[in-house]
Amino acid sequence: MNDTLAMILAGGVGSRLNILSYWRAKPAVPFGGIYRIIDFTLSNAANSGIENVAVLTQYKPLSIMRHIGTGEPWDLVGRTRGVKILPPSQGRKDSDWYQGTADAIRQNIDYINNYDSPHVLVLSGDHIYQMDYRKIINYHKEKKADVTIAMLVIHDLEEAKGFGIAITDAEMKIIDWEEKPQQPRNNLASMGVYVFKKEFLLQALKEVRGDDFGKHIIPYCLADKEVRLYAYPFDGYWRDVGTLRAFWAANMDLLDKKSGLDLDNWQIMTSLQEANQIADSPPTYIGPGAEVKDSIISPGCEIHGTVLRSILSPGVYVGKDSRILNSVIMHDSMIGDNCLLNEVIADKSITIESNCQIGVGPGKNVNQKFPDHVNTGLVIIGKLARVPAGTTIGRNCIIFPNIEASVYPGKFIEDGETIMARDSIEKGGLLFT
Amino acid sequence: MNILAMILAGGRVDELSVLTLNRPKSAVPYGGVYRIIDFALSNLMHSGIDLVGILSQYRSSSLIHHVGTGASWDFIGRKRGAFILPPSKGTISSDWYRGTADAIYQNLDFIDTYQPDRVLILSGDHIYKMNYGDLIRFHEAHNADLSISFVQRPEAEASRFGLARFDVSADDQGGPLVGYDEKPEKPVSNWASMTIYLFNTAVLREVLHLCIDKNMAHFGRDIIPRLIGNYRVFGYKFKGIWGYTQTLDEYWSANMALLKSEPEIDLKKWQVRTNLANGNIRDRIPSHFDSQAKIENSLIYNGCKVSGQVTNSVIFPGVVVDADAEVKDSIVFYDSVIEKGATLTKVIADVGARIGPNVQIGIGAADRPNVRYPDLLKSGITIIGRDTEIPASVQISKNCIVAPSLKATQFNKNVYHTGEYIE
Numbered sequence: 001m002n003d004t005l006a007m008i009l010a011g012g013v014g015s016r017l018n019i020l021s022y023w024r025a026k027p028a029v030p031f032g033g034i035y036r037i038i039d040f041t042l043s044n045a046a047n048s049g050i051e052n053v054a055v056l057t058q059y060k061p062l063s064i065m066r067h068i069g070t071g072e073p074w075d076l077v078g079r080t081r082g083v084k085i086l087p088p089s090q091g092r093k094d095s096d097w098y099q100g101t102a103d104a105i106r107q108n109i110d111y112i113n114n115y116d117s118p119h120v121l122v123l124s125g126d127h128i129y130q131m132d133y134r135k136i137i138n139y140h141k142e143k144k145a146d147v148t149i150a151m152l153v154i155h156d157l158e159e160a161k162g163f164g165i166a167i168t169d170a171e172m173k174i175i176d177w178e179e180k181p182q183q184p185r186n187n188l189a190s191m192g193v194y195v196f197k198k199e200f201l202l203q204a205l206k207e208v209r210g211d212d213f214g215k216h217i218i219p220y221c222l223a224d225k226e227v228r229l230y231a232y233p234f235d236g237y238w239r240d241v242g243t244l245r246a247f248w249a250a251n252m253d254l255l256d257k258k259s260g261l262d263l264d265n266w267q268i269m270t271s272l273q274e275a276n277q278i279a280d281s282p283p284t285y286i287g288p289g290a291e292v293k294d295s296i297i298s299p300g301c302e303i304h305g306t307v308l309r310s311i312l313s314p315g316v317y318v319g320k321d322s323r324i325l326n327s328v329i330m331h332d333s334m335i336g337d338n339c340l341l342n343e344v345i346a347d348k349s350i351t352i353e354s355n356c357q358i359g360v361g362p363g364k365n366v367n368q369k370f371p372d373h374v375n376t377g378l379v380i381i382g383k384l385a386r387v388p389a390g391t392t393i394g395r396n397c398i399i400f401p402n403i404e405a406s407v408y409p410g411k412f413i414e415d416g417e418t419i420m421a422r423d424s425i426e427k428g429g430l431l432f433t
Numbered sequence: 434m435n436i437l438a439m440i441l442a443g444g445r446v447d448e449l450s451v452l453t454l455n456r457p458k459s460a461v462p463y464g465g466v467y468r469i470i471d472f473a474l475s476n477l478m479h480s481g482i483d484l485v486g487i488l489s490q491y492r493s494s495s496l497i498h499h500v501g502t503g504a505s506w507d508f509i510g511r512k513r514g515a516f517i518l519p520p521s522k523g524t525i526s527s528d529w530y531r532g533t534a535d536a537i538y539q540n541l542d543f544i545d546t547y548q549p550d551r552v553l554i555l556s557g558d559h560i561y562k563m564n565y566g567d568l569i570r571f572h573e574a575h576n577a578d579l580s581i582s583f584v585q586r587p588e589a590e591a592s593r594f595g596l597a598r599f600d601v602s603a604d605d606q607g608g609p610l611v612g613y614d615e616k617p618e619k620p621v622s623n624w625a626s627m628t629i630y631l632f633n634t635a636v637l638r639e640v641l642h643l644c645i646d647k648n649m650a651h652f653g654r655d656i657i658p659r660l661i662g663n664y665r666v667f668g669y670k671f672k673g674i675w676g677y678t679q680t681l682d683e684y685w686s687a688n689m690a691l692l693k694s695e696p697e698i699d700l701k702k703w704q705v706r707t708n709l710a711n712g713n714i715r716d717r718i719p720s721h722f723d724s725q726a727k728i729e730n731s732l733i734y735n736g737c738k739v740s741g742q743v744t745n746s747v748i749f750p751g752v753v754v755d756a757d758a759e760v761k762d763s764i765v766f767y768d769s770v771i772e773k774g775a776t777l778t779k780v781i782a783d784v785g786a787r788i789g790p791n792v793q794i795g796i797g798a799a800d801r802p803n804v805r806y807p808d809l810l811k812s813g814i815t816i817i818g819r820d821t822e823i824p825a826s827v828q829i830s831k832n833c834i835v836a837p838s839l840k841a842t843q844f845n846k847n848v849y850h851t852g853e854y855i856e
Binding site: 032033034073255263264267268269272280281282283284285286287288289290291292293294295296297298299300302304311312 | 464465466691692694700701704705706709715716718719720721722723724725726727728729730731732733734735747748
């Protein structure tokens, strides 16, 4: 399908993912064992036959750039196919950082004009969903729309509160819009997926001063009755994994056949060529006495203990008599003997020495430093961090990236505590200012 | 120094029975995700040799798919490359490769294109980790014309190999050869040829021209014994593990040997690479274990779905083990399905086999060898050919071979006794 150009917004900071996005942009956060979040959007585009994809980066783009590479894993290579990374660049003003979603597209009008495609599909690289974009594009053409917005059909109105909500007429033309309403008037929530008629997009970006699709472009469309702004209802699996709880739950959805997230029927592709990726991984070895149930296991692991309701990325080691429960453990992490992990999200290359208990306790406190991020019992362990032997860690705790054993105040870390070094904030400064 | 590698990958190895019916030995799956040729290719990659010709003859298509562009082993770039070299018609109307030396001889024009200083001739059939750089340094230090790599094997099986007789001056590293005997009835030493030959290109060319005219087509049988005394022929002593899997028993054991925390053949340490695009391995999702799954002491890669029980087994991508099914001491190739209640004991199931509900394979005693391969299949292994469908509740005893591509309707009885060949 070369009549539609896809633009993926992949610059988001994703600050609520806390230390998971300390090293990388949110779309590059690992997901589901071998994937990164952006693989879902990229694969949706590739599976929908879209031939040209641009990925707009801004915040910590290195992992995304390395991950996308030539685009070959998504078959976005060839005479007419391609994927381009579009970072901010200096323009007429001194510093032209992307000011918002619409501004990011506005700064890349040159790129859009390079192609003859009459339609532009604007996507976000932050969401876990499986969607055939051909359907919304065909709908957009049938409606002769200027703009079509994919709207998730929400079954429990309570959940609609955090979204942009569309109010439509019988023809699905959007006649009103509410941004994060207290009492939603409709159950159609914006998924951040827009199909634009190219001419209309260019005109709107020129005439609107604001920088955001939701806040500025949609009101511009609504202001003019002649503008054909349509809602496309989508009643499938879609998750904004913007919070740690949502990120964890979406991982767990992979273990639930009824969740609607089904990797068997809509292929998600990923790059296997990055460092530490599965291209170099041997098969997983599951040892005598091990138990693995209700779990997803990537290649290159070695399991001697018990793994229940968990997701393991490539290269994870689980020692004897250890129990991993309800957890997401990322690449090359090492868990020693006789440990218990419950509801833990562990980033890459962490080391948990033997005889540790993590995620145990009544969970009486939310995280004291980041009460908005970690408050449902999860324990988050940052990349390359180490937990010294015999440590007990309560719930709602955060262990910062790179933490060494010497930083721990003792063998008992209570509910809601955060382990960080003097320079942790400094190093993660960008994220927490 | 400019080195070109040539991998002899065309041999069928009849002893592996139905496993090599549709593929050469080098393309036989091994270790949960690999093909045997991956070991030679990965050794080349790690040794920094990045120009390789792969000589295939028997059923080349699986090799052609597997090697692909060569990018998996980094053989891609302006001066790098992996090329499949099948036999082609030449001045004689049919120029099938008549032997190892003839295969190289017929590709001298390929070698000449690159004008290498040395040609490293390998076999694609062996499982081992070797830095060819060590052999090359040995070769140069001795100013050799030909260096051959040898490994120590137990006396009892030495007569299966080409054997070196070292000069008294040979040390721990190796030394000049005073003799070479191809598969002698009485072993002359326990240093067995790994069929790894490093030739000075000029010598190789000269020797091949001389020998091929006299119908001497094999390096081991015809050529090497005649070179000793006339050229500087050296033997290099390799100290690592060398997996030789020319029989079904050896093949099965070499897989089972991987089922340890730190096996001798350490796939992780060896950094063996394979082509994940072959068979769409890379597009498969991580393996899923459901709430009834029970898996112990086994290897498993991506794309499997396990609900039943798997013990002491090697499971390739895409295998499904349904609830109440039991797989024990077995090797199950890509995309085979073991349905509800089926049991497999000491079975090698080839790609795409479908084992129906409540089928039992590998039961009974191994008291009779296989009728078709009495010498090769007597230790109790049962082989299921590629894409064969075994209907519900069939019982198959030990030492049986089930031919490839059988349909469920082609099974006319419910019980197959020890040693049958089912076709």
